[in-house]
Amino acid sequence: MTRGGPQCGSLSLYRLLAAALVALLATPAAAGDDARLALERFMSGLEGFSAEFTQTVSDETGFTLQESDGVMHLGLPDRLYWEVREPFPQVVVSDGEELWTYDPDLSQATVRPLGDALDATPIAAISRPEELDTHFHSQVLPVEDASALRLRLIPRNEHADFTRLELDLTPDGDLARMRFEDLFGQVTDVRFESSERNPDLDADTFRLDVPEGTDVYRP
Template sequence: MTVRLVPRLLLALAATTMFLFAGPLAAERGPAPDARAALDRFVEGLETFTAEFTQTVRDETGYVLQESDGSMQLGMPNRLRWEVTEPFPQTIVSDGEDLWTYDPDLAQATVRPLGDAFDATPIAAITQPERLDEHFRMDVLPVRDASALRLLLIPRNEQADFTHLELDLTPDGDLTRMAFRDIFGQETEIHFERSERNAPVDESVFTFDPPSGVDIYRP
């Protein structure tokens, strides 16, 4: 069974990704030093990040609702292209000021200021990475792969739309997995492959020009 990802989930993925890549992270408190240090290494000196991904969405019983593939390119600060290619093409583009979501099958695009888009996501209003400890309680989860480190982030805000966020990193600071569960029990898991740090990225990928005939919504 496949279903379309709702715009809210797509925005969640975009905001989560941009937040994680936003810059150095403070460490007033937190999990095991190795795990936190790996997260710091991931964002330190980051200018661009590109990767292919596989994405699985499950309901509260673990039933797979959708499996999809795509690619992403990120540029500092807050520029992103997140593109699902299969089974339903969907695109998110941020130029640092506006965030576009585009569904070519429906010939619809939505654009909103980036700040408003952040407010509508599970990472609600977190735009300053130095405030990570203020917004999350952090811990380390065990994993079978001894070379992996798994961080658990639990939002301090009881009104958040998600219950937890997991990040898998290598000791060298490579992000390999991201997963979160929403308040309805739906889980989204993303595995990153063929990733590159600071590879040249054409600035044009961070702009979106709606094709002719596309309906544009500005909520």
């Protein structure tokens, strides 16, 4: 979520996270029993997930374009609170019906019906996991850090807004890192910390009340 592509980055992250959490359950056992077990541990009984994050965006040469940090709350299904605090604030919120993207610096917010915003994207997999093999190739990758298990998703759809997603899980099933590359070669690397499974999240967590005077666009 950076300028020059923050909205795309933030929306993509939610779509990819939701896809990864469910899609890889369909990974063939031959791809790696340990990776499957780690993912299944993470998914088992999962109703929500909260974490602090740091995010680095790099260009195709590896040059760092921006570093940021923030907080994420995820509620299954279809609810999200994603806030970048520094250096450029931005908030993305889904209440299960609408998807809001709010830029405080510009006093602008964009609102889309959830169905329109997420139709034919990986986030739809939350409620339709049986379709995931149709949309992704998946594989397990070697990792230098023995404490992590890395899984990769490659979209089958040539019109997808990302080319690959890599997800790191710990052997006990904790989500540690996500890395994805967009169509322009930009790489977003998100590292999660202080994570909590099934936190006690109020329904208001997934509701966005923008300040008076904010320009609200409904494409």
